[in-house]
Amino acid sequence: MLNRQGRPTEAGQAERAAHQTFTGNKALDAEEPLLFEIGRADVSGVDLAEPEGISPRLGGLERRVPLDLPGLSEPEAMRHYVRLSRKNYSIDAGLYPLGSCTMKHNPRLNEKMARLPGFADVHPLQPQATVTGAIELIGELGRWLTELTGMAAVAMSPKAGAHGELAGMMAIKAAIEAKGEGATRTVVLVPDSAHGTNPATAALIGLSVKPVPVRDDGTVDPETVKALVGPETAAIMLTNPNTCGLFEKDIKAIADAIHAAGAYFYCDGANFNAIVGKVKVGDLGIDAMHINLHKTFSTPHGGGGPGSGPVVLSQRLAAFAPVPFVRDGKLIEAAAEACGEEQPFGRITAFHGQMGMYVRALTYMLSHGADGLKQASEDAVLNANYVRVGLQDLMSLPFGEKPCMHEVLFDDTFLKDTGVTTLDFAKAMIDEGYHPMTMYFPLVVHGAMLIEPTESESRAALDLFIATLRDLVMSAKRGEVDRFKGAPYLAPRRRLDETRAARAPKLKWEKPAPAAVEPA
Numbered sequence: 143m144l145n146r147q148g149r150p151t152e153a154g155q156a157e158r159a160a161h162q163t164f165t166g167n168k169a170l171d172a173e174e175p176l177l178f179e180i181g182r183a184d185v186s187g188v189d190l191a192e193p194e195g196i197s198p199r200l201g202g203l204e205r206r207v208p209l210d211l212p213g214l215s216e217p218e219a220m221r222h223y224v225r226l227s228r229k230n231y232s233i234d235a236g237l238y239p240l241g242s243c244t245m246k247h248n249p250r251l252n253e254k255m256a257r258l259p260g261f262a263d264v265h266p267l268q269p270q271a272t273v274t275g276a277i278e279l280i281g282e283l284g285r286w287l288t289e290l291t292g293m294a295a296v297a298m299s300p301k302a303g304a305h306g307e308l309a310g311m312m313a314i315k316a317a318i319e320a321k322g323e324g325a326t327r328t329v330v331l332v333p334d335s336a337h338g339t340n341p342a343t344a345a346l347i348g349l350s351v352k353p354v355p356v357r358d359d360g361t362v363d364p365e366t367v368k369a370l371v372g373p374e375t376a377a378i379m380l381t382n383p384n385t386c387g388l389f390e391k392d393i394k395a396i397a398d399a400i401h402a403a404g405a406y407f408y409c410d411g412a413n414f415n416a417i418v419g420k421v422k423v424g425d426l427g428i429d430a431m432h433i434n435l436h437k438t439f440s441t442p443h444g445g446g447g448p449g450s451g452p453v454v455l456s457q458r459l460a461a462f463a464p465v466p467f468v469r470d471g472k473l474i475e476a477a478a479e480a481c482g483e484e485q486p487f488g489r490i491t492a493f494h495g496q497m498g499m500y501v502r503a504l505t506y507m508l509s510h511g512a513d514g515l516k517q518a519s520e521d522a523v524l525n526a527n528y529v530r531v532g533l534q535d536l537m538s539l540p541f542g543e544k545p546c547m548h549e550v551l552f553d554d555t556f557l558k559d560t561g562v563t564t565l566d567f568a569k570a571m572i573d574e575g576y577h578p579m580t581m582y583f584p585l586v587v588h589g590a591m592l593i594e595p596t597e598s599e600s601r602a603a604l605d606l607f608i609a610t611l612r613d614l615v616m617s618a619k620r621g622e623v624d625r626f627k628g629a630p631y632l633a634p635r636r637r638l639d640e641t642r643a644a645r646a647p648k649l650k651w652e653k654p655a656p657a658a659v660e661p662a
């Protein structure tokens with residue numbers, strides 16, 4: 143059953159959801175058992191002759207019982223993994239509005255460059271003289287990052303945003319210890335709206351966390367910070383633009399209050415995508431900030447690849463950067479090369495970091511140029527506001543109808559008395575072929591829905607997304623609760639017990655007991 147646009151009607155969808163097949167497959171969406179369920183011990187993808195004349199050299203310790211690994215022929219193995227891969231949703235499959243995560247298109251040019259053998263095949267233990275090009279590239283990327291942020295130095299090697307936070311906070315701790323204040327400055331201020339990695343990072347290096355309440359407009363009030371800061375404060379960890387999608391308009395005053403108390407300002411730069419080329423964070427009084435290359439600079443992430451989180455440092459902290467770092471345009475690779483006042487706290491990881499991500503990020507920068515990077519930020523903000531304006535009459539904005547940065551935050555007020563929750567709403571989006579937005583984060587907003595369309599979506603894609611959400615909202619308001627409560631109807635799996643999956647995960651396959659055989 144198709145409607146006038148040639149799309150399945152609700153009845154048609156329900157029919158498809160309910161349609162049972164003999165195989166359990168739904169057309170191209172195959173039921174995929176585990177390897178253990180389809181493999182057999184006597185099958186192998188290779189056909190090798192049984193070795194002869196070999197005497198075991200394990201001194202009697204060789205295995206006596208079968209290993210019981212499931213064997214598959216090559217086509218069986220191939221199909222298993224290809225079918226699994228087709229269950230993935232990815233940015234290459236469709237719009238991925240996961241707020242805070244910046245799921246933007248990964249340009250294929252970046253991939254092409256990263257696969258050049260001179261970059262892809264370098265080995266971390268290769269003699270330096272044979273990898274000068276790769277090293278030059280790391281230095282060049284560091285120079286772009288310090289230029290874009292207006293900061294004094296950048297430690298290149300952290301391998302994720304959270305790892306960058308750790309490196310930046312360790313530099314802050316080293317600076318505090320160098321001043322002989324290690325025993326007294328042990329408290330980190332963290333706003334209520336922060337990403338969970340911020341308090342986790344502070345705790346991991348033995349500092350305690352003092353929450354900073356967010357004011358009614360979703361931003362941090364410098365007066366609150368002034369009231370909370372003291373001689374025991376090591377740092378504040380503040381996200382800008384923040385996780386409510388808003389620019390912290392009093393960031394300078396907050397920085398001044400922190401510095402006046404002798405503490406440091408860590409900025410979570412995961413949302414740098416909104417301000418590249420617009421704001422030099424060095425002008426805001428920030429001492430350290432990580433940059434998620436896998437968000438802002440389009441290197442693949444999530445299931446798609448490793449992260450990379452270089453951390454830029456102010457003049458006050460540059461001396462403590464872990465190696466390798468770029469300072470004054472120069473790449474310092476080993477602590478022994480550091481000179482003068484420099485006292486790197488060591489390394490945050492072995493070797494130089496994620497080479498493939500460096501190549502992708504620098505390719506992205508060079509192919510966009512300074513003007514292109516700035517335009518990408520402007521377009522990201524424009525797209526988020528386009529979504530906001532397209533939905534604000536139907537969905538509720540916790541902080542009023544005012545412009546947002548690169549992501550727009552809704553709350554669940556609009557679902558009041560519909561019987562539909564944020565979770566139900568997100569699940570119904572899956573039936574419509576969309577990855578849900580970020581839900582229930584940030585925690586300062588009830589039933590939060592954080593949408594980040596990114597700059598890489600076309601106007602047509604945004605229009606369809608907006609129309610889909612409008613249709614869902616109106617359906618909820620009409621009382622069509624079934625469309626939500628049972629969703630997703632059309633995904634390979636229905637509503638899962640996520641709590642049980644997290645609390646009692648089944649991590650091991652148990653061989654089913656052989657069926658009892660009736661005696662003859």
Ligand SMILES: *Cc1c(COP(=O)(O)O)cnc(C)c1O
Nearest residue numbers: 242302303304337339410412449
């Ligand atoms: C993504 C994100 C992080 C953590 O970055 P990872 O690369 O996932 O470790 C931290 N803070 C914010 C605000 C983020 O969006």
